[in-house]
Amino acid sequence: MLTISEVSKSYGKKRVLDDISIELENGLYGLLAPNGAGKTTLLKLIVTLLSPDRGEILWNGAPVQKLGASYREIIGYLPQQFGYYKYNTPVQYLDYLAALKGLPREGLKEKIFSVLDTVGLSDVAQVKMRKFSGGMIQRVGIAQALMGDSRLLILDEPTAGLDPKERARFRNLIAEMSKNRIVILSTHIVSDVESVSGRVLMLKDRKLVRNQSASALCSELEGKVFEIRVKTDDQAAALKKEHFILSERNEAGSMILRYYSEQPAGLEGERLCPPNLEDLFLVMYR
Template sequence: MELTITNLSKQFKDKTAVDDVCLSLTPGVWGLLGANGAGKTTLMRMIADILNPTSGKILYDGKDIRTMGEEYRNLFGFLPQDFGFFQDFTVKDYLEYIAALKDVPARETRKKIDSLLHTLTLDDVRNKKIIKLSGGMKRRVGIAQAMLNDPKILIMDEPTAGLDPGERVRFRNLVSEFSHGRIVLISTHIVSDIEYIATKNAIMKAGKIVNVGTTDELVNQVKGKVWTCVVPAEKITMYEMQLRIINQRSEGNNQVSIRYLSDEGKTSNSVLAPPRLEDLYLWLFPQEEIIERGI
C-alpha cells in the first residue's frame, strides 16, 4: 500500500501554499512538521480530496484519488483542525451519523462506537451534547469519528490540541497500535507527540517538503549543535539575549540549567547534549514557538 504525491501544488491568488511537493507515504506513522503557514493543512486537505490541487497528482496504489470517488472515501479517515457537528448532536448520535455516512455496516456500528468511546475515555459522556463538552473531549470525539471506518489512510491535523498529558499518552499508544498495515499522517506542533511513534517524518517549510527521514536520521542534522550548561540565575536575562535557549530549569542555589542551540559552546562549562526532534524543529524554525514541550 502506498500513497504517492507527485509534483503537487496549490495556488491561492498570489500565494503558493503548497509548492511542487513529492512524497511517498507507506504504512506506519508519519509526522508532518512545519511552522504556521508552512502549507501543512492545505496539503492534508488535498490528500483528503476536499481541496483540488492547482497541479500534480495523488495516487493510491497507482490510482488517481480524484477518480476513485466513494472507493477512496471508504478507506479514508480525516480529522481536520476544526470538525463540524450539529449543535443538538450527542456524542453517540454524532458517531452513529458519521458511521452511516461512511457506510459502516449497521451490525458493526454499535460495537465500533462502544470500543472507541471506551478507548478514548468518553463512555461517561456518550449521551451528552458535543457542544457542552470540554475542548479536549471534543477533540477525542473528532479522533473517534476519524477512526470509525477502520481507515487504511488516517490523516489528523493537530489531533492532540487540547488534550491533557494523560490523554496524549493514550492517544500515542492508540495510534501506534492502529498504524499496523495503515498509513497514518499526523500534523502537530507538539513535537513530543510524534517523536517516539513516527516511522518517518516529513518537514515542510514555505510550501515545500525540505526533508524526510526517521527521527534518528533527522536529529543527526543538529548533532553537535545542542548544548547544556549551568549559569547564575541573576544572569539568565543576559543569556536569553545572547543564546537561542530552548529550555531552562531552576537548579536551586541561585543556579539555572539551560539547554541551547549553537554551532559551538558559548560558555566555559557548556557540554554537548544528545539532540531531540524538538531541537531540530527549533533549529529549522527559530521564530516558531512550541506550544507545549510534551510530558
C-alpha cells in the same frame, strides 16, 4: 500506498506548497511545521477537500481525483476544527456520520460502542455533547475517524485540547493503529511527533525538507547542542548575543541555557547535550 507527486498549491498569488513529492506506506508519519507552513493545506489535498494546482496524488497508483467516493471511503479524517451537533449524544452523532460514510447498519451499534470505548468515552456515550469539554469533543472526533475501514487516517492537530493523560492514551492508540494503515499526524507540538512518529515529515518554505525518522533527524544536530549554567544576567545576555538559544530555565538560583552552536563556545562549564527533535525544530525554523 499513497503517492504525492510534484504537488503544488497556491491561494491566489500566494504559493503555499511547492513541488511536494513523497511516497507513504503503512506506518505513522508526523507532519511537523510551524503554524501557517501549509500542513493543513497538504492534508486537505490528500483528503480531496482541495485540488492541487500542479502534480497529482495517487492511491495505489490511481489518481485520487478519479477515485472519488471509493477513495473517500477509506479515509478517516479529523479536521483541525472538528464540528459536531451539540444536542446529539456521541452515539447519535457517530451513527449519523456512519450513514454519511456509507457504513452498513449491521453491527454498527457494537462498532460505535467499540470506538467510544477505545477513546475512553463509553461512560458518556448517551450524554449530550454540549456538556463535553474540548478534550472530550476531540476524542469524539478521533472516534469518528477510526470508524469504518480507514486505511488512511489523517489527523490534523489531534492532541489539541487533550490533557497529558489523554495525550498519552492517544499516542498509544495511533501507534497501534499505524501497524496496518497509513497514519498522518499533523501537529506543531514536537513532543507528540517525537514520541510516536515512525517518520517525520518537515515542511519549510513551501517545500518538504525532511522525511526521516526522529532519531536520524536528531543526529543532524549531534555535537552542536550545549548547556551552560550562568549566574548573572550579563553572562546570559552575552551568550544570547553569540548563540542561538534553544531553551532557558531557572534552577537553584542560576539560569541554565541550552543553545545551538556549530562549534563549542569554549566557555567554562559548557556541557555537550544529546539533541532532541524540539532542538531541530527550533534550529530549522529560527
